Amino acid sequence: MIELSYSEIAAAMAGTLIVAAGETGETLVSGEAQTDSREVQPGQLFFARRGEGTDGHLFAGKAVRAGAALLIVERELGAADLGFADAASPVSQIVVADTTAALGALATLVVHRLRERGALTIVGITGSNGKTTTKNLVAAMAETLGPTVASEKSFNNEVGGPITMLRTTAETETLVAEMGASATGEIARLTAMAQPHIGVVLSVGLAHAGEFGGIEATFRAKSEMVKSLDASGVAVLNRDDPRVVQMAELTPARVLWFGQHPEADVRATDIESSAAGTTFTIHHGDETRAVRFHVLGEHHVMNALAAAAIGLTLGLSLDAVVDVLEAATLAAPGRMxxxxxxxxxxxxxxxxxxxxxxxxxxxxxxxxxxxxxxxxxxxxxxxxxxxxxxxxxxxxxxxxxxxxxxxxxxxxxxxxxxxxxxxxxxxxxxxxxxxxxxxxxxxxxxxxxxxxxxxxxxxxxxxxxxxxxxxxxxxxxx
Structure with missing residues (x-):
């Protein structure tokens, strides 16, 4: 995270700052954010979220003993609440109405400051299938250009998204954010935190259809990605998915198509699958390259094409894109x-x-x-x-x-x-x-x-x- 004072953080999340002895509102912190006390490392921020089955406030003391520098809580915690014998809390706290909302508010502040400096490029990835595979490939491409932060595991919701965003620093050049949703409005909230320069929609399918309320509701939710882009942005869209094709009419951004369709800007031909992976020919403009993609499954070729389109937009050559694709051996653990x-x-x-x-x-x-x-x-x-x-x-x-x-x-x-x-x-x-x-x-x-x-x-x-x-x-x- 970029370095911020306690007062700046409290203001961003409309919270009340309670400083510990020896600290003031001007005390600085730059550690990452955590919602799991088991993951806390010295200097980090701990957000005490209330979940369906537990309450993060019960684990705040464990976070403090692990080295948390600042607690974001929904009620002030005394020393006894944290398991300390002293009369006062040993760690500063910010009391907020909703710790999940506070996490998003802080992520918004950090990413917007970095975006305003002009040194950070933000890639947002959504779709019913293939988000994590595509994110991993894009991150590998972006890392060849400079420091990159990408979602870990499948951190793509109202908690995982902000946690990923808060890993960015002044040195970060590319943020690759996987943005998932199980209801309308969730992608819009994530894109409001980190306004993408490049927005990717991989597919509109039946994943989470029950929660969305049907395929048309899924379409509307995924469309929130392209609607978040401005005229200077790039919408990377699946030319083979009829519903994704419709999204071109919903965005002011430049559209870059990927797929097997002859009109795709980045397309694949000659696809052959085997137990060793998939081979195909990738086309971009007048350039053509043969690709030996070791990730198993013909369906992952679409993810590779989406990643290639993003890599080319970031400034990689087609040769560099192919090098990354051929170096990949696993989409992600538990995926083919x-x-x-x-x-x-x-x-x-x-x-x-x-x-x-x-x-x-x-x-x-x-x-x-x-x-x-x-x-x-x-x-x-x-x-x-x-x-x-x-x-x-x-x-x-x-x-x-x-x-x-x-x-x-x-x-x-x-x-x-x-x-x-x-x-x-x-x-x-x-x-x-x-x-x-x-x-x-x-x-x-x-x-x-x-x-x-x-x-x-x-x-x-x-x-x-x-x-x-x-x-x-x-x-x-x-």
Missing amino acids: QVLGGRDGITIINDAYNASPDSMSAAIRTLAQIKKPAGRTVAVLGAMTELGSLTIEEHLRIGLQVVRLGIGQLVVVGRDARHLHISAINEGSWDGESAFFETQDEAFAYLTETLRADDTVLVKSSNSAGLQALGDRLGEAYV
Whole structure:
């Protein structure tokens, strides 16, 4: 974070400053922000958020003992509240009405100051699928140009977004911010904190459709990204997604298209998938390059194209962009992560998250990379946050598994049972679909029945927890 005084921070979040002994309103702090006391390091700010299951105020004392320089709280905490015997708190505090809102207010102050200096370029990335993969690729490209801050993990909401923004310093040249949403208005709030110079929309799909209230509501929410751009900005849009194409009419920014469509400014042809990754030819203007992209799954080519469009906008040459793409080996942990290897058995752990679009794409990849002597095995769990579409979409994926000729379907968890029912109803399977309520049961079945050269896909929404099963299978077949 840039260096700020306690008084400046309190003013930004409309809070009341209570200074500890030996400090004043002019005391300076530049540490990062944390909402988890376990992550606090000396000199950082601790925001005591109230969650559904806990209250950050209960862990403020732990944050102080870890070295927190300043507490942002919703009620003044005395020494006893913090677990100290002294009469007064050993750390200064700012009392605010809402610590989550205060976190966003501070992020807004810091990013706007850096933006006004003209040295910081902000990239905002949203879409129903592919945000984290694209963010990681863009960050790798930006780092070749200078100091870069990018969202960690999937820090893309009202908490993770500001925490990422508050990692910027006076030396930061590029901020790559993943901006997710589960309701209308959330992306607008994030873009108000960090007004992007480059705004990216990857897709409009069914991820979180249940929370949004349908695909049209998802479209409106994702459109908030391009609406936040001014005439000097660049909107990087998916030319292959009809709903994203409509967003070109909603932004004053210059539009840069990516995709396989002939009209895309950055496009791919000659796409071929294998167990080693994907090869394709990238085109930009009159330039053409062959790319060996080691990230598994043809659907990740679109993420690579989006990242390439951003990298070119940042000033990289096409050769430099290709160098970064070819150096990437993993989209992110739990995303098409190749594990195992013993007896030729390959485990693809793609259970970090799932939507109908990403589930369908992963199953197509599984069918494409089948080894001649082995089977394809799909280990699938529930896709969440689909609302009224839940049953319909699980039934559709079950049909796809059968129609693509996947050799074995293993469905895990009661919420995913419609996948199993759909596969059975589709046709003449005799035991090719198995259902288990627990991961332990599925693991036991798989370790008893997997054969040499089998290729296994493990896929579910994060809340279904199958990433742990994928990791467990990977360890079993090392």
